[in-house]
Amino acid sequence: MSLHLAWFILMAVLLAGYAVLDGFDLGVGILHPLARSDRERRLFVQSIGPLWDGNEVWLVTFGGALFAMFPEAYAAIFSGFYVPFMVVLFALIFRAVSLEFRGKIASPAWRALWDWGFFGSSLLATFVFGVAVGNGIAGVPLNERGVFVGTLGDLIGPYQVLVGLLAVSLFAMHGAIYLYLKTDGAVQARLGPWMWHTWGVFLVLYLLVTIYTLNRLPGATSFQRHPWAMAGVVLNVLAIANVPRALFHGRWGQAFASTTLTILCMVFLFAFAMYPNILTASNDPAFNLTMLNAASSDKTLRIGLVFAAVGMPFVLCYTAVVYWTFRGKVGVEGEGY
């Protein structure tokens, strides 16, 4: 396997890790208005309390790895998506602030402010991530130097908005099942139908995005050349179909595994649609930023692989230790904070 392909795959792995892990805590934020009392809202926040910060590190490392291994693509994407990424930064800071500060004062107005902040920032960040993925598939106008030459309007077309909504519904579904696993009693009973609702909305949007992609962006899929990749599609459909089956049989853990697999398959299909591009030029294929022409030198790619080989086992260990430490149902007995 070439160094470039190895790093292309590792970028997809980092993206998948981020989507699966931060996906459920963003989803909890999107579903936050479902909580009816202060106790329930506290429960929602506490279900992700020790975990969301570590989950976000996957995004930071994805960004750092993109900078190091594909600097041409990093520069083009981050400067081209200037306004959307500033919005993401705003949302991520505001989200951290909301989570940290909502419990500090017992005033209802204070808590309402941060509750809506938590909801709004989770929704906004997820939507913009989806829009960015939509732009990845649709491509953006670039010049010969690999510099974005479009406008903000080019980044927010109907297709991108549709993918943004798909991301929101996907994370909401993932988060709903996570919350169901972490809660019990009346809250859990109320979350039950929402697992179905979010699944339904996701299914509709998934079909719309699929149809749109196949009709308008035939270049985004290259199954003719690599028929084996159809396995990803099949697995994806099976995973989506297994969600209601598992819910019906009351196998909540299996349902969560299915939404996790759904996300993994979708990241795989996204990476497959992009391959070998990191950023597709919509105006001229000659300007595509590919895993070859956007990459760092072989030496840096090799150094990075050593980092990954040494670092990733440790990362998996820490993640396992933290998730094991904070396993089980979350409660609010005692006065909390």
Add this chain to the structure above:
Amino acid sequence: MDVVLLSRLQFALTIMFHYLFPPLTIGMGVVLVYLEGMFLRTRDPLYESAARFWTGIFALNFAIGVATGIVMEFEFGTNWAAYSRFVGDVFGSALAAEGIFAFFLESGFLAVLVFGWDRVGPRMHFFSTVMVAIGSIFSSIWIVVANSWQQTPAGHRIVQMVRNGEPWVVNGEPILRAEIDHFWQMVFNPSTIHRLVHVWIGCFIMGAFFIMSISAWYLLKGRHEAFARHSFRGALILATVSSLAAPVSGHFQSRNVYLYQPAKMAAFEAQFETGRGDFTLFGLPNARAKRVDFQIAVPGGLSFLIHDDVNEPVIGLDRFRPEDRPSVLIPFVSYHLMVYLGLAFIAVTLLASWLLWRGTLFRTRWLLWVCVFAVVGAVAANQVGWVAAEVGRQPWIVQPPIVRDAAGAPLLDTDGFVQHGVVTATLADGSTRETLAGLRTTDGVSEAVRASQVLGSIVMFGAIYLLLGGLWVFVLNHKIQEGPEPVGRRVTSQDLPGAAGALAGHRGSLTSRRERGP
């Protein structure tokens, strides 16, 4: 205003706000390890109570540090895209190493540190504290490596990129970038160790003064006195040692700056003309008249500090082409402010240590009041030190190397200016052109970004950081007013994570207090 100036302002705003927090966590991390280690050894509950209290404040600082740190990583790409392309092969590796080796370590074990008091045993908890402290130090290593490489690049080559087998030229401009040659030479570039040591000392001073400030306030108010004395003593030792080490490290670092970035040193000391270097104690640089107004100086002081010889000439700004000179006022003022603050820390900590030894420190109210506010000076010293380092680096975002003769002295060109290294690039018609082996700050910004967008982002960051800063002060004050929990009112932690109460809910946010004792 143009994109370059606005992007510099944006970076200055966001990095200076961000840099309030990492030094606090690095410095406090050391103290937390000490407190928990002492608790494990002595089982004195006072240490546990102190560790729990400082952990809450540590986590508050950490959370804001993380939230504002993501901004920095984004900004390289959003505002400095041309720079990112140029340095990604070298600088990016250090940043990626920070992510994979430091951030995961910190954030993972931070959760155990903050939420795990009753879920894991004291040993596992101590281990987590050590891991978080190590993680924050790892992270400082990689970011200082990356920054030092910009100042004194090493271990790389500047090469022309290749497209379709041809040297790449766009609109008549050859496309160059830095590529790694020797990874460890890049990591241990000539300024890394000097700067890292100085940064750590700065962090320890800041963390220690922060703890001294809050402890001194408790002592003055007569609250939590046993706890405050324990904390104050530990922090004072760290602060005294660090304050004494700072000028030593600073001296060697300054000599290194003079060796590799003489223009920066000339800006620090307003050395407009090459010649005997006087050490200015007070003065205001006048760049137009090329002199220092109202100057009080030690004649030959700078020459002595740099060369151990009061008559040896010091290279001035006149040896650099006008477009290669940094501005003088900001580096001069911030550098001198840092030095004076450093000297003040020595005075305060030595006096406090002496009184502590005499046994009268905790009755010397005026000195305790000084300690309450000295943390402001510690924060300022860290900030202005970086301002001097980064503004003094201008006009370069990646400094080109200085060409030297066999004896190591800088070579001058025919106009009498210091020569910088060049690389040869091939143009479209096959002819060649020499280009400086560095990158100017003005050439580093994103081509795709407009001034209005940057201005909008500055307004946004300004507003949200104002809010964040206000909330930080508010919550910090709340925690200080609340104080540490009384000793002995707590059920001791379980040693088995599976024990009965271990599955009790993991309450709260990263910064929240855990539930009270019975």
